[in-house]
Amino acid sequence: MKNPMPLSNAQSSALAVVDSRQAELSDWCATIFNFAEPAWREYRSAEWYVKRLRAEGFSVEEGSGGMPTAFCAEWSNGAGPVIGMYAEYDAVPGNCQAASTRREPREGLGFQAGGHTDPHSGLGIATLGGLLAAKAAMEKHGIKGGLRYTGEPAEKVRGSKPIHAAKGYYDGLAAMLSFHPFYMLPMCNTVRWDTHCGAAYAMVYRFICDAPEGWGSSDGAPIPQSHSAVRAPGANDALMTMYQSSKALREAMLPHQGGWSVSEAILTAGQATADNLPAGLAEIQYMMRVPTVAMAEQITAVLDRNAAASAAMTGCRWERHWVSKSRPGLANHAMANVVWGALQQVGAPVWDEAAKGVARDIQRNLGMVPMEEPFINALTQLVEPQQAEAILRRDLPPSQLNSTSDDYTDMTWHTPTARFYIARPALKAPETGAYPPWVMNALGGIPATIDPMVQTAAKVLACVAIRLLEDEGARDAAMEEFQTRTGGGIGGTTWQPPLCDYDPPIHFRWPEYINTPRGQDWWIPSAVPDA
Incomplete structure:
Protein backbone atom coordinates (compact mmCIF):
# COMPACT_ATOMS: atom_id res chain seq x y z
CA MET A 1 0.00 0.00 0.00
CA ALA A 199 -24.46 -12.71 10.68
CA ALA A 200 -25.81 -13.49 14.13
CA TYR A 201 -29.18 -14.35 15.58
CA ALA A 202 -30.00 -14.44 19.29
CA MET A 203 -33.27 -15.35 20.87
CA VAL A 204 -34.84 -16.34 24.17
CA TYR A 205 -37.06 -19.41 24.30
CA ARG A 206 -39.59 -19.18 27.10
CA PHE A 207 -41.44 -22.23 28.44
CA ILE A 208 -44.62 -21.67 30.47
CA CYS A 209 -46.45 -24.40 32.36
CA ASP A 210 -49.68 -22.69 33.32
CA ALA A 211 -52.00 -25.72 33.22
CA PRO A 212 -50.06 -28.69 34.62
CA GLU A 213 -53.28 -30.50 35.50
CA GLY A 214 -54.16 -30.88 31.84
CA TRP A 215 -51.05 -32.80 30.80
CA GLY A 216 -52.23 -36.23 32.00
CA SER A 217 -54.96 -37.94 33.94
CA SER A 218 -54.97 -38.22 37.73
CA ASP A 219 -57.39 -41.16 37.71
CA GLY A 220 -56.25 -43.86 40.08
CA ALA A 221 -54.36 -41.59 42.46
CA PRO A 222 -54.87 -42.72 46.09
CA ILE A 223 -55.99 -39.26 47.14
CA PRO A 224 -57.67 -36.88 44.66
CA GLN A 225 -55.28 -34.07 43.64
CA SER A 226 -52.55 -35.48 45.84
CA HIS A 227 -48.85 -34.93 45.26
CA SER A 228 -48.68 -38.37 43.70
CA ALA A 229 -51.24 -37.50 41.03
CA VAL A 230 -50.07 -37.38 37.43
CA ARG A 231 -49.09 -33.83 36.51
CA ALA A 232 -46.92 -32.09 33.92
CA PRO A 233 -43.13 -32.24 34.36
CA GLY A 234 -43.09 -28.45 33.96
CA ALA A 235 -40.92 -25.68 32.58
CA ASN A 236 -37.62 -26.79 34.10
CA ASP A 237 -37.92 -30.13 32.33
CA ALA A 238 -38.82 -28.34 29.11
CA LEU A 239 -35.71 -26.20 29.37
CA MET A 240 -33.46 -29.17 30.07
CA THR A 241 -34.97 -31.15 27.20
CA MET A 242 -34.39 -28.17 24.92
CA TYR A 243 -30.84 -27.78 26.19
CA GLN A 244 -29.91 -31.41 25.61
CA SER A 245 -31.58 -31.86 22.24
CA SER A 246 -30.16 -28.64 20.82
CA LYS A 247 -26.58 -29.54 21.70
CA ALA A 248 -26.76 -31.93 18.74
CA LEU A 249 -26.61 -28.83 16.52
CA ARG A 250 -22.89 -28.60 17.15
CA GLU A 251 -22.31 -31.93 15.46
CA ALA A 252 -25.23 -32.22 13.07
CA MET A 253 -25.14 -28.75 11.53
CA LEU A 254 -21.90 -26.95 12.31
CA PRO A 255 -18.52 -27.55 10.69
CA HIS A 256 -15.39 -27.56 12.81
CA GLN A 257 -13.93 -24.53 11.09
CA GLY A 258 -15.00 -21.18 9.75
CA GLY A 259 -16.14 -19.50 12.95
CA TRP A 260 -19.62 -21.02 13.23
CA SER A 261 -21.04 -21.43 16.72
CA VAL A 262 -24.24 -21.89 18.68
CA SER A 263 -24.13 -21.18 22.39
CA GLU A 264 -26.70 -20.99 25.13
CA ALA A 265 -27.28 -19.32 28.49
CA ILE A 266 -30.01 -20.16 31.00
CA LEU A 267 -31.69 -16.91 32.01
CA THR A 268 -34.53 -17.90 34.31
CA ALA A 269 -35.60 -21.10 36.01
CA GLY A 270 -38.76 -20.18 37.89
CA GLN A 271 -39.47 -22.86 40.48
CA ALA A 272 -42.41 -22.97 42.84
CA THR A 273 -41.72 -22.59 46.55
CA ALA A 274 -42.57 -26.24 47.04
CA ASP A 275 -40.16 -28.64 45.40
CA ASN A 276 -42.90 -31.10 44.50
CA LEU A 277 -44.80 -28.70 42.25
CA PRO A 278 -43.97 -28.19 38.55
CA ALA A 279 -41.99 -25.09 37.62
CA GLY A 280 -44.14 -22.59 35.81
CA LEU A 281 -41.48 -20.62 33.90
CA ALA A 282 -38.05 -21.23 32.43
CA GLU A 283 -36.05 -19.29 29.81
CA ILE A 284 -32.97 -20.10 27.79
CA GLN A 285 -31.11 -17.83 25.37
CA TYR A 286 -29.39 -19.02 22.20
CA MET A 287 -26.80 -17.08 20.21
CA MET A 288 -25.63 -18.24 16.80
CA ARG A 289 -22.71 -16.78 14.88
CA VAL A 290 -22.66 -17.81 11.24
CA PRO A 291 -21.42 -16.44 7.90
CA THR A 292 -24.84 -15.87 6.30
CA VAL A 293 -28.42 -15.01 7.21
CA ALA A 294 -29.62 -18.15 5.41
CA MET A 295 -27.56 -20.28 7.80
CA ALA A 296 -29.02 -18.44 10.77
CA GLU A 297 -32.54 -19.08 9.48
CA GLN A 298 -31.76 -22.79 9.06
CA ILE A 299 -30.51 -23.12 12.64
CA THR A 300 -33.50 -21.13 13.94
CA ALA A 301 -35.89 -23.56 12.26
CA VAL A 302 -34.23 -26.48 14.07
CA LEU A 303 -34.31 -24.66 17.41
CA ASP A 304 -38.01 -23.89 16.90
CA ARG A 305 -38.74 -27.58 16.29
CA ASN A 306 -36.80 -28.53 19.39
CA ALA A 307 -38.71 -25.98 21.46
CA ALA A 308 -42.07 -27.25 20.21
CA ALA A 309 -41.15 -30.87 20.96
CA SER A 310 -39.75 -29.99 24.40
CA ALA A 311 -42.92 -28.10 25.29
CA ALA A 312 -45.17 -30.93 24.12
CA MET A 313 -43.30 -33.51 26.19
CA THR A 314 -43.46 -31.49 29.40
CA GLY A 315 -46.92 -29.97 29.43
CA CYS A 316 -45.79 -26.46 28.49
CA ARG A 317 -46.34 -23.87 25.82
CA TRP A 318 -43.39 -22.07 24.27
CA GLU A 319 -42.53 -18.62 22.95
CA ARG A 320 -39.57 -17.26 20.98
CA HIS A 321 -38.45 -13.68 21.66
CA TRP A 322 -35.76 -12.02 19.54
CA VAL A 323 -32.68 -10.52 21.14
CA SER A 324 -30.76 -9.82 17.93
CA LYS A 325 -30.96 -10.35 14.17
CA SER A 326 -27.90 -8.82 12.56
CA ARG A 327 -26.50 -8.86 9.04
CA GLY A 487 -26.25 -1.54 -5.82
CA GLY A 488 -27.11 2.09 -5.24
CA GLY A 489 -26.79 2.72 -1.52
CA ILE A 490 -29.57 2.33 1.04
CA GLY A 491 -32.42 0.59 -0.75
CA GLY A 492 -30.15 -0.47 -3.64
CA THR A 493 -30.41 -3.67 -5.62
CA THR A 494 -27.87 -5.57 -3.51
CA TRP A 495 -28.50 -3.73 -0.25
CA GLN A 496 -29.56 -5.85 2.72
CA PRO A 497 -32.26 -4.12 4.78
CA PRO A 498 -32.33 -4.29 8.58
CA LEU A 499 -33.58 -7.58 9.99
CA CYS A 500 -34.80 -6.04 13.23
CA ASP A 501 -38.58 -6.54 13.47
CA TYR A 502 -38.81 -6.71 17.25
CA ASP A 503 -38.83 -4.41 20.25
CA PRO A 504 -35.72 -3.99 22.40
CA PRO A 505 -35.53 -7.11 24.61
CA ILE A 506 -35.06 -5.14 27.80
CA HIS A 507 -37.64 -6.86 30.01
CA PHE A 508 -36.01 -10.25 30.47
CA ARG A 509 -34.27 -11.29 33.66
CA TRP A 510 -30.84 -10.26 32.46
CA PRO A 511 -28.11 -10.46 35.12
CA GLU A 512 -27.66 -7.17 36.99
CA TYR A 513 -26.58 -5.50 40.19
CA ILE A 514 -29.23 -5.11 42.86
CA ASN A 515 -29.56 -3.21 46.12
CA THR A 516 -30.51 -5.30 49.14
CA PRO A 517 -30.61 -4.77 52.91
CA ARG A 518 -27.11 -6.25 52.80
CA GLY A 519 -25.89 -3.64 50.31
CA GLN A 520 -25.17 -3.94 46.61
CA ASP A 521 -25.15 -7.48 45.31
CA TRP A 522 -25.39 -9.44 42.08
CA TRP A 523 -28.66 -11.11 41.20
CA ILE A 524 -26.77 -14.39 41.41
CA PRO A 525 -25.56 -14.02 45.03
CA SER A 526 -21.94 -13.03 44.89
CA ALA A 527 -21.31 -10.64 47.77
CA VAL A 528 -18.30 -11.55 49.88
CA PRO A 529 -19.67 -13.04 53.13
CA ASP A 530 -18.79 -11.49 56.46
CA ALA A 531 -15.63 -12.89 58.00
Missing part, protein backbone atom coordinates in the same frame (compact mmCIF):
# COMPACT_ATOMS: atom_id res chain seq x y z
CA LYS A 2 1.04 3.60 -0.51
CA ASN A 3 2.90 5.53 2.16
CA PRO A 4 0.51 7.54 4.33
CA MET A 5 -0.17 11.18 3.60
CA PRO A 6 1.62 13.60 5.92
CA LEU A 7 -0.38 14.82 8.89
CA SER A 8 -2.38 17.96 8.35
CA ASN A 9 -2.21 20.79 10.86
CA ALA A 10 -5.65 19.79 12.13
CA GLN A 11 -4.60 16.16 12.56
CA SER A 12 -1.52 17.25 14.50
CA SER A 13 -3.76 19.35 16.73
CA ALA A 14 -6.03 16.35 17.34
CA LEU A 15 -3.09 14.18 18.37
CA ALA A 16 -1.94 16.86 20.78
CA VAL A 17 -5.41 16.92 22.36
CA VAL A 18 -5.27 13.18 23.03
CA ASP A 19 -1.89 13.64 24.70
CA SER A 20 -3.14 16.56 26.79
CA ARG A 21 -6.14 14.56 28.05
CA GLN A 22 -4.23 11.39 28.77
CA ALA A 23 -4.79 11.53 32.53
CA GLU A 24 -8.52 12.11 32.09
CA LEU A 25 -8.89 9.24 29.66
CA SER A 26 -7.08 6.95 32.09
CA ASP A 27 -9.36 7.92 34.97
CA TRP A 28 -12.46 7.56 32.82
CA CYS A 29 -11.41 4.11 31.64
CA ALA A 30 -10.94 2.97 35.23
CA THR A 31 -14.39 4.33 36.11
CA ILE A 32 -16.21 2.33 33.43
CA PHE A 33 -14.09 -0.76 34.20
CA ASN A 34 -15.26 -0.61 37.81
CA PHE A 35 -18.92 -0.10 36.88
CA ALA A 36 -18.75 -3.42 34.96
CA GLU A 37 -22.44 -3.51 34.13
CA PRO A 38 -23.76 -6.32 31.90
CA ALA A 39 -25.96 -6.24 28.79
CA TRP A 40 -29.13 -4.09 28.92
CA ARG A 41 -28.35 -3.06 32.51
CA GLU A 42 -25.54 -0.51 31.97
CA TYR A 43 -27.34 2.22 33.93
CA ARG A 44 -24.40 3.95 35.59
CA SER A 45 -22.17 3.65 32.52
CA ALA A 46 -24.75 5.20 30.17
CA GLU A 47 -25.50 7.94 32.68
CA TRP A 48 -21.78 8.72 32.93
CA TYR A 49 -21.39 9.02 29.15
CA VAL A 50 -24.45 11.23 28.79
CA LYS A 51 -23.26 13.59 31.51
CA ARG A 52 -19.72 13.74 30.09
CA LEU A 53 -20.88 14.36 26.53
CA ARG A 54 -23.20 17.16 27.55
CA ALA A 55 -20.37 18.76 29.51
CA GLU A 56 -18.28 18.60 26.29
CA GLY A 57 -20.93 20.47 24.30
CA PHE A 58 -22.87 17.62 22.67
CA SER A 59 -26.64 17.40 22.49
CA VAL A 60 -27.66 13.95 23.69
CA GLU A 61 -30.77 11.86 23.19
CA GLU A 62 -31.09 9.45 26.08
CA GLY A 63 -32.73 6.05 25.62
CA SER A 64 -32.28 6.11 21.84
CA GLY A 65 -34.12 3.43 19.90
CA GLY A 66 -36.27 2.61 22.93
CA MET A 67 -33.25 1.22 24.82
CA PRO A 68 -32.88 2.77 28.31
CA THR A 69 -29.07 2.42 28.36
CA ALA A 70 -28.47 3.64 24.80
CA PHE A 71 -27.89 7.22 23.66
CA CYS A 72 -27.16 9.30 20.59
CA ALA A 73 -24.96 12.40 20.89
CA GLU A 74 -24.43 15.00 18.16
CA TRP A 75 -22.32 18.10 17.66
CA SER A 76 -22.03 20.36 14.65
CA ASN A 77 -19.53 22.98 13.55
CA GLY A 78 -21.69 24.07 10.65
CA ALA A 79 -23.04 22.46 7.52
CA GLY A 80 -20.85 19.63 6.23
CA PRO A 81 -20.22 15.90 6.38
CA VAL A 82 -20.93 14.02 9.61
CA ILE A 83 -18.61 11.30 10.91
CA GLY A 84 -19.88 8.55 13.19
CA MET A 85 -18.22 6.80 16.12
CA TYR A 86 -19.64 4.82 19.01
CA ALA A 87 -19.07 3.55 22.54
CA GLU A 88 -19.66 0.14 24.02
CA TYR A 89 -19.66 -0.36 27.78
CA ASP A 90 -21.30 -3.67 28.66
CA ALA A 91 -19.46 -6.23 30.79
CA VAL A 92 -19.79 -10.02 31.11
CA PRO A 93 -21.36 -11.97 33.99
CA GLY A 94 -19.07 -14.32 35.87
CA ASN A 95 -15.91 -12.30 35.15
CA CYS A 96 -15.62 -9.97 38.13
CA GLN A 97 -11.95 -9.04 38.46
CA ALA A 98 -10.21 -6.18 40.22
CA ALA A 99 -7.55 -4.11 38.50
CA SER A 100 -4.98 -6.23 40.30
CA THR A 101 -2.06 -8.53 39.52
CA ARG A 102 -3.69 -11.45 41.33
CA ARG A 103 -7.09 -13.07 41.04
CA GLU A 104 -9.52 -11.17 43.23
CA PRO A 105 -12.98 -9.72 42.65
CA ARG A 106 -13.73 -6.04 42.89
CA GLU A 107 -14.39 -4.88 46.43
CA GLY A 108 -17.61 -6.14 47.96
CA LEU A 109 -18.39 -8.60 45.17
CA GLY A 110 -17.72 -12.20 44.24
CA PHE A 111 -16.37 -13.69 41.06
CA GLN A 112 -19.82 -14.29 39.52
CA ALA A 113 -20.56 -10.57 39.20
CA GLY A 114 -19.88 -8.70 35.97
CA GLY A 115 -16.47 -7.82 34.60
CA HIS A 116 -14.94 -6.40 31.45
CA THR A 117 -13.33 -8.99 29.21
CA ASP A 118 -12.73 -7.44 25.74
CA PRO A 119 -12.58 -4.78 27.46
CA HIS A 120 -15.45 -2.52 26.41
CA SER A 121 -14.38 -0.09 29.11
CA GLY A 122 -11.24 0.65 27.08
CA LEU A 123 -13.12 0.51 23.78
CA GLY A 124 -15.61 3.17 24.81
CA ILE A 125 -13.11 5.57 26.37
CA ALA A 126 -10.77 5.24 23.37
CA THR A 127 -13.58 6.27 21.02
CA LEU A 128 -14.60 9.08 23.34
CA GLY A 129 -11.01 10.32 23.35
CA GLY A 130 -10.91 10.26 19.54
CA LEU A 131 -14.27 12.02 19.35
CA LEU A 132 -13.25 14.85 21.68
CA ALA A 133 -9.90 15.30 19.94
CA ALA A 134 -11.60 15.54 16.54
CA LYS A 135 -14.07 18.09 17.92
CA ALA A 136 -11.29 20.24 19.36
CA ALA A 137 -9.37 20.18 16.07
CA MET A 138 -12.51 21.08 14.10
CA GLU A 139 -13.10 24.08 16.35
CA LYS A 140 -9.47 25.25 16.24
CA HIS A 141 -9.11 24.98 12.46
CA GLY A 142 -12.64 25.95 11.44
CA ILE A 143 -13.48 22.58 9.86
CA LYS A 144 -17.14 22.39 8.93
CA GLY A 145 -19.22 19.31 9.58
CA GLY A 146 -20.36 17.30 12.53
CA LEU A 147 -19.85 14.29 14.77
CA ARG A 148 -22.40 11.66 15.80
CA TYR A 149 -21.65 9.34 18.69
CA THR A 150 -23.93 6.49 19.70
CA GLY A 151 -23.94 4.58 22.97
CA GLU A 152 -24.30 0.89 22.17
CA PRO A 153 -25.44 -1.35 25.04
CA ALA A 154 -25.57 -5.14 25.05
CA GLU A 155 -22.89 -5.78 22.42
CA LYS A 156 -22.22 -9.17 24.00
CA VAL A 157 -25.62 -10.29 22.73
CA ARG A 158 -25.35 -8.10 19.59
CA GLY A 159 -28.20 -6.08 21.00
CA SER A 160 -28.31 -2.39 20.16
CA LYS A 161 -26.84 -1.91 16.69
CA PRO A 162 -29.51 -3.84 14.74
CA ILE A 163 -32.11 -1.72 16.55
CA HIS A 164 -30.29 1.58 15.98
CA ALA A 165 -29.80 0.63 12.33
CA ALA A 166 -33.48 -0.16 11.79
CA LYS A 167 -34.45 3.14 13.38
CA GLY A 168 -32.14 5.22 11.16
CA TYR A 169 -29.41 6.27 13.60
CA TYR A 170 -26.64 5.48 11.10
CA ASP A 171 -28.30 7.07 8.09
CA GLY A 172 -26.94 10.33 6.72
CA LEU A 173 -23.37 9.75 7.87
CA ALA A 174 -20.40 10.30 5.59
CA ALA A 175 -18.58 7.44 7.31
CA MET A 176 -18.57 5.26 10.41
CA LEU A 177 -15.44 4.30 12.37
CA SER A 178 -15.49 1.00 14.25
CA PHE A 179 -12.68 0.20 16.68
CA HIS A 180 -12.25 -2.95 18.76
CA PRO A 181 -9.41 -4.15 21.01
CA PHE A 182 -7.54 -6.96 19.27
CA TYR A 183 -8.81 -10.40 20.26
CA MET A 184 -7.15 -12.77 17.82
CA LEU A 185 -4.15 -12.77 15.56
CA PRO A 186 -3.63 -11.55 12.88
CA MET A 187 -6.29 -8.92 13.66
CA CYS A 188 -3.92 -6.75 15.70
CA ASN A 189 -2.94 -3.20 14.74
CA THR A 190 -4.65 -3.62 11.39
CA VAL A 191 -7.86 -3.02 9.43
CA ARG A 192 -10.32 -5.58 8.12
CA TRP A 193 -10.13 -5.86 4.36
CA ASP A 194 -12.58 -8.29 2.70
CA THR A 195 -13.56 -10.82 5.34
CA HIS A 196 -15.80 -8.96 7.76
CA CYS A 197 -17.76 -10.45 10.63
CA GLY A 198 -20.77 -12.59 9.86
CA PRO A 328 -23.03 -9.90 7.86
CA GLY A 329 -20.52 -7.10 7.31
CA LEU A 330 -19.82 -5.21 4.09
CA ALA A 331 -16.24 -4.32 3.12
CA ASN A 332 -15.06 -0.87 2.04
CA HIS A 333 -11.46 -0.75 0.80
CA ALA A 334 -11.40 3.02 0.46
CA MET A 335 -12.23 3.40 4.14
CA ALA A 336 -9.75 0.69 5.11
CA ASN A 337 -6.99 2.55 3.25
CA VAL A 338 -7.72 5.78 5.12
CA VAL A 339 -7.55 4.01 8.49
CA TRP A 340 -4.40 2.13 7.51
CA GLY A 341 -2.77 5.44 6.66
CA ALA A 342 -3.65 6.78 10.10
CA LEU A 343 -2.33 3.62 11.76
CA GLN A 344 0.99 4.12 10.02
CA GLN A 345 1.07 7.77 11.12
CA VAL A 346 0.26 7.02 14.76
CA GLY A 347 2.14 3.73 15.11
CA ALA A 348 1.49 0.72 17.31
CA PRO A 349 1.06 1.00 21.08
CA VAL A 350 4.15 0.86 23.28
CA TRP A 351 4.25 -0.65 26.77
CA ASP A 352 6.81 0.92 29.08
CA GLU A 353 8.77 -0.59 31.92
CA ALA A 354 5.95 0.11 34.40
CA ALA A 355 3.55 -1.93 32.30
CA LYS A 356 6.10 -4.72 31.94
CA GLY A 357 6.52 -4.68 35.71
CA VAL A 358 2.77 -5.27 36.10
CA ALA A 359 2.94 -8.16 33.65
CA ARG A 360 5.88 -9.72 35.46
CA ASP A 361 4.06 -9.39 38.78
CA ILE A 362 1.13 -11.37 37.30
CA GLN A 363 3.51 -14.06 36.09
CA ARG A 364 5.20 -14.18 39.48
CA ASN A 365 1.83 -14.54 41.25
CA LEU A 366 1.03 -17.47 38.97
CA GLY A 367 4.21 -19.24 40.04
CA MET A 368 6.04 -18.48 36.78
CA VAL A 369 9.50 -17.13 36.22
CA PRO A 370 8.89 -13.51 35.10
CA MET A 371 9.87 -12.80 31.51
CA GLU A 372 12.16 -9.97 30.50
CA GLU A 373 9.76 -9.15 27.65
CA PRO A 374 6.38 -10.41 28.91
CA PHE A 375 4.11 -9.04 26.17
CA ILE A 376 3.68 -10.83 22.84
CA ASN A 377 5.72 -9.30 20.04
CA ALA A 378 2.72 -8.69 17.76
CA LEU A 379 1.37 -5.98 20.09
CA THR A 380 3.95 -3.47 18.90
CA GLN A 381 3.84 -4.34 15.19
CA LEU A 382 1.56 -3.13 12.40
CA VAL A 383 0.03 -5.67 10.02
CA GLU A 384 -0.88 -4.55 6.51
CA PRO A 385 -4.60 -5.22 5.89
CA GLN A 386 -4.00 -7.45 2.85
CA GLN A 387 -1.45 -9.47 4.80
CA ALA A 388 -3.86 -9.93 7.71
CA GLU A 389 -6.56 -10.91 5.22
CA ALA A 390 -4.35 -13.58 3.66
CA ILE A 391 -3.56 -15.09 7.08
CA LEU A 392 -7.22 -15.01 8.11
CA ARG A 393 -8.28 -16.77 4.91
CA ARG A 394 -5.93 -19.73 5.44
CA ASP A 395 -8.47 -21.56 7.60
CA LEU A 396 -11.62 -20.53 5.72
CA PRO A 397 -13.29 -22.20 2.74
CA PRO A 398 -13.02 -20.05 -0.42
CA SER A 399 -16.81 -19.71 -0.56
CA GLN A 400 -17.08 -18.31 2.97
CA LEU A 401 -17.24 -14.52 2.78
CA ASN A 402 -17.67 -13.66 6.47
CA SER A 403 -16.24 -15.00 9.71
CA THR A 404 -16.57 -14.53 13.49
CA SER A 405 -19.06 -12.18 15.07
CA ASP A 406 -19.64 -8.57 16.05
CA ASP A 407 -22.65 -6.37 15.51
CA TYR A 408 -20.80 -3.40 13.93
CA THR A 409 -21.78 -5.23 10.75
CA ASP A 410 -25.21 -3.59 10.79
CA MET A 411 -23.55 -0.20 10.42
CA THR A 412 -21.80 -1.26 7.22
CA TRP A 413 -25.12 -1.32 5.32
CA HIS A 414 -25.91 2.32 6.11
CA THR A 415 -22.65 4.18 5.52
CA PRO A 416 -19.04 3.48 4.47
CA THR A 417 -17.47 1.76 7.47
CA ALA A 418 -13.96 0.79 8.54
CA ARG A 419 -13.32 -1.85 11.18
CA PHE A 420 -9.92 -1.74 12.82
CA TYR A 421 -8.10 -3.29 15.77
CA ILE A 422 -5.50 -1.92 18.16
CA ALA A 423 -3.45 -4.19 20.40
CA ARG A 424 -4.62 -4.71 23.94
CA PRO A 425 -2.11 -6.08 26.48
CA ALA A 426 -1.55 -9.83 26.15
CA LEU A 427 1.18 -11.95 27.67
CA LYS A 428 3.53 -14.38 25.98
CA ALA A 429 2.45 -17.97 26.45
CA PRO A 430 3.92 -19.86 29.39
CA GLU A 431 6.03 -22.95 28.72
CA THR A 432 3.18 -25.22 29.79
CA GLY A 433 -0.55 -24.65 30.07
CA ALA A 434 -2.27 -21.32 29.54
CA TYR A 435 -3.08 -18.18 31.47
CA PRO A 436 -6.38 -18.20 33.38
CA PRO A 437 -9.04 -15.82 31.97
CA TRP A 438 -8.73 -13.35 34.84
CA VAL A 439 -5.30 -12.32 33.60
CA MET A 440 -6.64 -10.71 30.41
CA ASN A 441 -9.46 -9.13 32.38
CA ALA A 442 -7.04 -7.61 34.89
CA LEU A 443 -4.72 -6.31 32.18
CA GLY A 444 -7.73 -4.54 30.66
CA GLY A 445 -8.34 -2.64 33.89
CA ILE A 446 -4.88 -1.75 35.17
CA PRO A 447 -4.04 1.75 33.86
CA ALA A 448 -0.39 1.01 33.12
CA THR A 449 -1.33 -1.85 30.80
CA ILE A 450 -4.57 -0.67 29.15
CA ASP A 451 -3.79 3.04 28.67
CA PRO A 452 -1.43 2.50 25.69
CA MET A 453 -4.27 0.88 23.73
CA VAL A 454 -6.72 3.63 24.66
CA GLN A 455 -4.31 6.40 23.67
CA THR A 456 -3.34 4.79 20.36
CA ALA A 457 -6.92 4.02 19.31
CA ALA A 458 -8.06 7.54 20.23
CA LYS A 459 -5.31 9.03 18.05
CA VAL A 460 -6.17 6.80 15.08
CA LEU A 461 -9.86 7.67 15.36
CA ALA A 462 -9.16 11.40 15.58
CA CYS A 463 -6.76 11.28 12.62
CA VAL A 464 -9.22 9.38 10.44
CA ALA A 465 -12.15 11.64 11.34
CA ILE A 466 -10.20 14.80 10.49
CA ARG A 467 -8.84 13.29 7.27
CA LEU A 468 -12.34 12.42 6.09
CA LEU A 469 -13.68 15.85 7.02
CA GLU A 470 -10.84 17.63 5.23
CA ASP A 471 -10.49 15.34 2.20
CA GLU A 472 -13.54 15.39 -0.03
CA GLY A 473 -11.85 12.97 -2.43
CA ALA A 474 -11.42 10.35 0.30
CA ARG A 475 -15.07 10.71 1.31
CA ASP A 476 -16.25 10.45 -2.28
CA ALA A 477 -14.17 7.33 -2.93
CA ALA A 478 -15.61 5.63 0.14
CA MET A 479 -19.17 6.58 -0.75
CA GLU A 480 -18.73 5.53 -4.37
CA GLU A 481 -17.56 2.10 -3.23
CA PHE A 482 -20.49 1.88 -0.81
CA GLN A 483 -22.89 2.70 -3.63
CA THR A 484 -21.31 0.05 -5.84
CA ARG A 485 -21.33 -2.70 -3.24
CA THR A 486 -24.96 -2.03 -2.29
